[in-house]
Amino acid sequence: MRWVGKVSFGTAFIIACHIYICSPLLGLQQATQDSASSQPTSVNAHKASATASGFVDSGTVIFEDVTKASGLSNWKHVMGAADKRLIIDTNGSGLGLIDYDNDGWLDIYLVNGSTFAAEDGKETPPHAALFHNNHDGTFTDVAAKAGVTNDRWGFGVAIADYDNDGWPDIFVANWGKNRLYHNNHDGTFTDVAEKAGVTLGNWSAGATWGDYDGDGLLDVFVTGYVHFDRNNLPYEKTEATGYSYCEFRGEHVMCGPRGLQGEPDHLFHNNGDGTFTDVSVKAGVSDQVNKYYGITPLFADVNNDGKPDLLVANDSTLSYLYLNRGNGTFEDASLSSGFGLNEDGREVAAMGIAVGDYLNNGNLDFAITDFSDEEKLLMKNDGKGAFTEASFAAGLGHKTVPFLGWGDGFLDFDNDGWLDLMFINGHIYPAADRLDWGTSYAQRPELFRNMGDGKFEEVLPVKGSGLAQIVSGRGAAFGDLFNNGKIDVVISPIDGPPVLLKNVNPDHHHWVELKLIGGSKSPRDAVGATVYLSANGMRQRQDVLSGGSYSSTNDPRVHFGLGDSTSAASAEIHWPSGATEKIVLPAVDRIYTVTEDKGITASLCEDNPCSVAISAIAPDPRRGKP
Numbered sequence: 001m002r003w004v005g006k007v008s009f010g011t012a013f014i015i016a017c018h019i020y021i022c023s024p025l026l027g028l029q030q031a032t033q034d035s036a037s038s039q040p041t042s043v044n045a046h047k048a049s050a051t052a053s054g055f056v057d058s059g060t061v062i063f064e065d066v067t068k069a070s071g072l073s074n075w076k077h078v079m080g081a082a083d084k085r086l087i088i089d090t091n092g093s094g095l096g097l098i099d100y101d102n103d104g105w106l107d108i109y110l111v112n113g114s115t116f117a118a119e120d121g122k123e124t125p126p127h128a129a130l131f132h133n134n135h136d137g138t139f140t141d142v143a144a145k146a147g148v149t150n151d152r153w154g155f156g157v158a159i160a161d162y163d164n165d166g167w168p169d170i171f172v173a174n175w176g177k178n179r180l181y182h183n184n185h186d187g188t189f190t191d192v193a194e195k196a197g198v199t200l201g202n203w204s205a206g207a208t209w210g211d212y213d214g215d216g217l218l219d220v221f222v223t224g225y226v227h228f229d230r231n232n233l234p235y236e237k238t239e240a241t242g243y244s245y246c247e248f249r250g251e252h253v254m255c256g257p258r259g260l261q262g263e264p265d266h267l268f269h270n271n272g273d274g275t276f277t278d279v280s281v282k283a284g285v286s287d288q289v290n291k292y293y294g295i296t297p298l299f300a301d302v303n304n305d306g307k308p309d310l311l312v313a314n315d316s317t318l319s320y321l322y323l324n325r326g327n328g329t330f331e332d333a334s335l336s337s338g339f340g341l342n343e344d345g346r347e348v349a350a351m352g353i354a355v356g357d358y359l360n361n362g363n364l365d366f367a368i369t370d371f372s373d374e375e376k377l378l379m380k381n382d383g384k385g386a387f388t389e390a391s392f393a394a395g396l397g398h399k400t401v402p403f404l405g406w407g408d409g410f411l412d413f414d415n416d417g418w419l420d421l422m423f424i425n426g427h428i429y430p431a432a433d434r435l436d437w438g439t440s441y442a443q444r445p446e447l448f449r450n451m452g453d454g455k456f457e458e459v460l461p462v463k464g465s466g467l468a469q470i471v472s473g474r475g476a477a478f479g480d481l482f483n484n485g486k487i488d489v490v491i492s493p494i495d496g497p498p499v500l501l502k503n504v505n506p507d508h509h510h511w512v513e514l515k516l517i518g519g520s521k522s523p524r525d526a527v528g529a530t531v532y533l534s535a536n537g538m539r540q541r542q543d544v545l546s547g548g549s550y551s552s553t554n555d556p557r558v559h560f561g562l563g564d565s566t567s568a569a570s571a572e573i574h575w576p577s578g579a580t581e582k583i584v585l586p587a588v589d590r591i592y593t594v595t596e597d598k599g600i601t602a603s604l605c606e607d608n609p610c611s612v613a614i615s616a617i618a619p620d621p622r623r624g625k626p
Helices: 041-050
Strands: 002-008 013-014 063-065 095-098 105-108 129-133 139-142 153-160 169-175 179-183 190-191 205-211 219-222 266-270 277-280 293-300 310-316 320-326 329-332 353-356 364-370 377-383 384-387 407-411 420-425 447-451 456-458 471-481 488-493 499-503 510-517 528-533 538-544 560-564 569-575 581-582 592-593 598-607
Touching: 041 277, 095 153, 095 471, 095 488, 129 205, 129 420, 277 293, 353 407, 364 407, 407 488, 420 471, 420 499, 447 560, 510 528, 581 598
Parallel strands: 153 205, 205 293, 407 471, 510 592
Antiparallel strands: 002 013, 063 499, 095 105, 105 129, 129 139, 153 169, 169 179, 169 205, 179 190, 205 219, 219 266, 266 277, 293 310, 310 320, 320 329, 353 364, 364 377, 377 384, 407 420, 420 447, 447 456, 471 488, 488 499, 510 560, 528 538, 528 569, 569 581, 592 598
C-alpha cells in the first residue's frame, strides 16, 4: 500500500502520496516524499541493504570509475544543511554535456546548490563547474574564466543553441532567479536572463528546449516545483506544513512536497531577438490550477507526427503528457494516454525521464524514476501516443523496488544495436543508514541489458568497478566523452564530488555517431530531429533532445550501435523543418557531421579527421560561422 497521512493538531486527514505502513503512535505511517541528500553511508547499512550490496567477485567490467584520474574529484556539490530537514536541502542538481568551444569534444557542466549562509552573504557560495575536455582523458574546470559559476541555489540545466549562432548556450534552473548563459564564441558566456525575460524567481527545478511552433527557433519550458518561502520554512508542525507531523516509518523526517504550495510551469516562446514571451496559459501548459510539483521536463515527439510534444515528470502527483496540436497549443493527454500514472493507476514520485526506442519499432518509450519501495516505470509506447506501463513485464520491477531513483538513461553500452537502461539512485533520508529499512542513503547505480525481446536483465556489479560505486546520486548525463564510440556516464551526487564512469566494456562491436546541423528552417543544433538508421538487419531510432534524465542534458549527438556489421548502411533524417533526407554513411566507427541539405560535411575518427574525402562545411550567412 502506498499512501501517507498528515495529522494536524486536532484534525486528522488523509492525503494521497507515497508511503505505506502504519505508525504505532499516530495510527498512520506518514511521510512526505521527494528530494534527497548525501553523506557517506555506514558499513552496516551497506551490508544490510540491497541498494549497497549485490556485488560479484568477477565478471565483465562495464564501467571504470575514472573520476580522480580525470580531474573531476576536486569539485564538490553542496546543498543545504547536513541534517536535511528541509525539502530544499535534499533534491540535488543536474548536469549537462556540452561542446562549448566547438572543438568536437564533450565538456561537462555541473550545477551546484547553495546554503542559507551563502544566500545571506556569510560564506562563499558554492560554484558550478565547467570542465573543459583536454582530449587526453582529463578535464580542467574553467567555470570562473567562462563566467558560468551561477553562485545561486541551482537545480536543473538544459543546453541548446537558442539563437542559432552555431554555439551552445546554457539555461540554469534555480531557486531564485534563473540564468541564461549566452555563448560568446570565445570560451566565455554572458548571463542574459534578465534581458531575455526568463528569470522567474522562486523554485525552478528543470528545463527543456524545443521548437514547439515550428518557426526554426528553440523555445524553453521551465518546471515549477515548490513555492519555497525563506520566511515561512516548511518544518513539521509549522504553518507552512499545515501544522502536520512528517514521518517515514515512525521516523521524523523532512516535510514535502505533499501539503506544500506548488509553483506553476512556464513555456517561453523565442521571439528571435534575444527575448522570450511567456505563453504558458495560451498554450495550455501553465499548470496554474493544480500547481503540481514539476521536476524534469522534456520536449520529444511521442506520436511521430513531426511535432515536439511535452512531458513533465511531476513529484508525488500525476505526470503530464501534452500532445502538440500544431497550432501553438497542447492537448493534455496525461490520463487518456496512460502516461501519467503507474501500472496500478496511481501517482508516483517521478524524478527523471529516460527516452529511447528500446524495442526498435520506431516509437519512443520512456523510463521514469520513482521513490523507494516502488518499481521504476517503463512506459512502452503502443503507437500514436498511447502507453502501457511494462516495468514488471520487462523484468525491471522487482529489481528496482528497493532503490530511490533520480537520473536515468537509455544507452547502448555494448553497441549491439539494442538500448540498455541505467538508473542512478540515492535516498532522501539520512536515517536510512541508522534504521532497519532495508535500504541505504547512498546507493549503487543499476544497469539493465536489453535482451532484444522486450525484456531486460540486470548486469551485476563487479567489485571495484564503476557499477559498484555507492553514491547518493542525483543528476546523470550520458554521452561519448572520449570520442571512441562508447557511451560514458557522469553522475552528480548530492553533497559530494561527481563520478565519471568510463565505458570499458570489452566488446568489439561497431558503431556510428551523427552530429546534426540544421538548415535555414530548422534550429541550428537540430534539436527535435529524428534519425532512423538501417543496419545489421534492424532499424534503430535516435532523437536530438535537450533535457531529460534528472534535470540534465545528454550528448546532443545521436549514437547507434551496429553489432558485428561492418556497414553503417543508411540514415534517414527527419529534420525539424519537416524535410526528410537520406544519407549513405561510407564507413563504421566514425563521428559524422551532417548538415541539412548538404549531407556529410565532416568526419571524425577518434581524435583525427578521417581520410574519407568530405567537403568542408559551407557557411550559413543567416547564422554566422558553422
